[in-house]
Amino acid sequence: MFDEDRFRDGLLEFLTISKTEWKSYRQNLVNYRNELAAHRDLDPVTGSYPSFETGLSAAAFYNEKLVELANTRGVSLSGPTLMEHFEVRAAEFREWASSAVN
Numbered sequence: 001m002f003d004e005d006r007f008r009d010g011l012l013e014f015l016t017i018s019k020t021e022w023k024s025y026r027q028n029l030v031n032y033r034n035e036l037a038a039h040r041d042l043d044p045v046t047g048s049y050p051s052f053e054t055g056l057s058a059a060a061f062y063n064e065k066l067v068e069l070a071n072t073r074g075v076s077l078s079g080p081t082l083m084e085h086f087e088v089r090a091a092e093f094r095e096w097a098s099s100a101v102n
Contacts, residue, residue, distance in 0.1 A: 002069070010061070010065070011058060014057070014061045015054060015057055015058060017054070025050070025055075028050050029050050029055060031045060031046045032046050032049065036049075056086065059082060060081070060082045060083045063081065063082040
């Protein structure tokens with residue numbers, strides 16, 4: 001059985017932030033998405049771009065727990081982790097960006 005409270009507590013511990021800090025970060029990210037990324041608000045409240053580091057770390061935690069849950073249910077998931085995929089794609093992007101300016 002999935003324990004939401006345990007999952008949330010684990011996420012906050014993994015990110016080393018409080019529940020209040022998480023809620024604030026999440027709201028800032030949602031505001032950015034709603035006002036500047038997915039839609040173009042002509043009078044946005046969001047004044048700066050949020051850091052995506054916390055979001056990426058949260059996604060990695062979610063992915064890790066999803067793989068663990070699948071494995072306990074007899075579904076074998078293997079291969080690179082989310083962060084390993086990210087690092088490969090980030091390296092490719094840096095290479096492409098470098099070749100575009102050189």
